[in-house]
Amino acid sequence: MNDVVKHDSSRRDVSTESRQTVTLWPAVDIYEEDNALYVVADMPGVPHDGLQLEVDNNVLSIEGEISLDMPEGMSAIYAELRGQRFARRFTLSHEIDSEAIEARLENGVLNVRLPKKETHRRRRIEIQAA
């Protein structure tokens, strides 16, 4: 009898596990140009209102809920993208001006521009002939 109870509880664990929302890591490109850092993230299926961008304590978090137009009664027969949301975080360096961050979402691609603070901008150093 004890065995039966044990079995039951382990099965319940498995089912709740599979029902958890699966979070994916969006693929990103990160590059630096002149006075800003740029983050480009692939987030297909994420609409404008499903996207959340936050800077807290020097951590940039990108989160997006995937919303697909799915007809009722559809069953999955093949899936490569298995997840309901995208999420990824990055630690920013101190020279980023978090007040001036700009973002744009276009065709499922998120573009974030992280400008550097005025005081941290690159200065050209003149080399003088001796």
Add this chain to the structure above:
Amino acid sequence: MFGDLKRFDTHQYQPDWFQQLFDSLFPDTGAADIRSVPRGSFPLINVGRTDDAVHVYVFGAGLTAGDLEISIQDNVLTLQGKRGTQDEDDAGEKARSHYRRERASGEFSRTIALPEGLDPDRAEAQFSNGVFRIHLPKRAELKPRRVEIQAA
């Protein structure tokens, strides 16, 4: 819904098991340094079925209608196209230092086999938010039919 399917394993950019373990032990380290330096198939495809059609979802972030060519032959669906890199878009710009380059770029071609009994002549495709949805209706003779039970 697609999250329940675990039969197919593809190369998707995901943190490896060690990193996942580490992240679960030390949740705060989940944030990677933006400058730290460390790929998969593009685009990803999901397929779903309803009683009267098969729906193919193509996750092609950054593609527009003109960038993707969809063709069907003998129940085989082929997706071809090209995703340009941003460097190409603004060519001639100053040098960029890249810290991460995970996003696939360039030409791609993907092929998947579709279930039998579809009518490719009535296929439709639309796209929004970087996802292309291809609607492939089943042939009328293959749709499930309700059988009436008559009183004897």
